[in-house]
Amino acid sequence: MDKYRVSAIDGMRGFSLLGILLANMLIFQYGIWGKDEIGFYSLSAADLGAYKLVKVLVEGSFMPIFTFLFGYSMIKMKESLERKGVPLKRYFVRRFLFLVCAGLLHSTFLWEGDILFFYGFMGFFLLLFMNRSKKTLLIWGTSLLILMSFLGYGNMEESAEDKKIMAEYVEETKTIYSSGSYSEIKAHRNNEDPLNLPDAFYVVILILAPLLTAPLFLFGMFAAKANAFVHLQKERSLYIKGSLLMLPIGIALKVIPHVSESAWSGVAEMLGASLLALGYIFLFALLYTRKPNKIFPAAFESVGKLSLTNYLMQTVICTTIFYGYGFGLFGKLGMIWGIVLAVMIYALQAIASHYYLRRFKRGPIEQLLRIWTNFSWNGRVRQKKLRIEEGPKKAEGM
Incomplete structure (x- = not known):
């Protein structure tokens, strides 16, 4: 399958992991609920400014990039497996079961911000769309994006009792965490x-959840079927237009909840x-068309090729730094230093991934x-053996 890998997609996946780490740093530092109750942590003015920047520019907009790439890769895997004559649904069911189980283990024993369970769960839903046309995927994706934003x-008004709890x-x-x-x-x-909340x-x-998050998955599947991001130079004008349109609109919409308490703020934030996320995808693809210096694209690609391993390693590293059984810095580091730490961790992962891939093919x-x-045991796809009819052989012998 490596023969058919799209370099820009690997790079984009690595790029999304940087944003995911920056967003997850909020959870690592303040907890899954505490990150939205930041007033309890008495941040300085500078840290509060950095917090708001992360909320607008990063949180909620890098996970959808990974979501887009999940849908994209699913179609590319399908095409590769079809070339090898492998039963598709059996392959994908096993793959998604692995993600579900890994996610359950990850969230139970390491950290509450897991996404693997969700991606495995979503994979089963996406099987319904795997053989749909590009037009169908685009219509469903656009319709759900608009509908789910509402x-x-x-x-929601919090009672005094809710605030106390x-x-x-x-x-x-x-x-406890520190x-x-x-x-x-x-x-x-x-x-x-x-x-x-009740279990119901x-x-x-x-x-x-599948309907709420489906749009970016479906857009990724559409892009794969359209063979996007393969011939980058030919699509350069599309990337320019997409960046100029999506980035300012997305940022403007995400700013609204921070300056207004309108009932429409939530709609603006979800749509934005x-x-x-789409704007970042276009921008990254645009930057990829230039490549004056191949160091940075190669660094992102190395991290992207080991995305699953690097994602889990981010959990191990950050929980060790912030939790009590490690260095106990939970809630103490501040936003600015948290951002610096995230960039340092990512840089180390990029270097380690580069040297790791010089010796091994995958993480x-x-x-x-x-393997699963x-x-x-070698992890290779078992291809169907081609059957040669005996009839033609006998005919040749005659």
């Missing part, structure tokens, strides 16, 4: 819920997050995924 309409939860999280043992942190992560609510969320987690998916 779920953000309205304002959240405040107590955040304070408890600060104490000085607690592994078992204490794990118990808090898996058992405490400041919203006290989470069932509804699980049902809505997706449009900004350890990627290899495990291939292909049911072969």
Whole structure:
């Protein structure tokens, strides 16, 4: 399958991991709920400014890039497997089961911000669209993007009791995460819920999740079927127009919730997050057409080729830095230094990935995924043996 890899897609995947790490740094530093209750952490004016920049420019807009690439890669894998005569659905079902299980282990034993379970879960939903036409994918993606954005309409009023429960939860999280043992942190992560929502609510969320997040997956599948990002120079004008259109609109929409409490703020934020993600995709592809210096594209590609391994390593590194069983810096580092730390971690991953790929073809987690998916110890796809009819052979012998 490596023969058919698209370099720009590997680079874009690596680029998205940088943004995902910057966004996840909010969770690593302040917790899954605390990141949106930042007032409890008494940030300086500079840190608060950095926090708002991350919320507008990064959070919610880099995960959709990864989502787009998931859909793109799914179609490219399908095309590769068809060339090899491999049963498609069996292959994808095993692959998605691996992601679901890895996600459950990741979220249970390491960190609450897992995305692997969600991607595995979404994969089963996307099988419904795998053989659809480009037009169908584009129509469904656009329609769902508009429709699902309206779920953000309205304002939720917190009662005094709700605010008190959240405040107590955040304070408890600060104490446990910064000085607690592994078992204490794990118990808090898996058992405490400041919203006290009924199980039925989470069932509804699980049902809505595929529709809510489907647009970028479907746009990625559309792009793959259109063979986008393969002939970059030919598409350069499209990237310029896409960047100039999507980036300012996306940023403007994401700023609205920070300057207005309108009932439409949620709609603007949800729509803006997706449009900004598309803008980043166009911008990165545009930068890729220039390539005056191949160091940076190559660095992003190296990280992207080991995306699964690097994503999990980010969890191991950051929980060790911030949690009590490591250096215990939870809630203490500040936003600016958190951003600096994220860039440093990513730079180290880029260097390590580069040298790792000089010796190995794929990362350890990627290899495990291939072994399980292909049911072969070497991780290679088992191709169907071509059957040669005996009839023609006998005819040649005669």
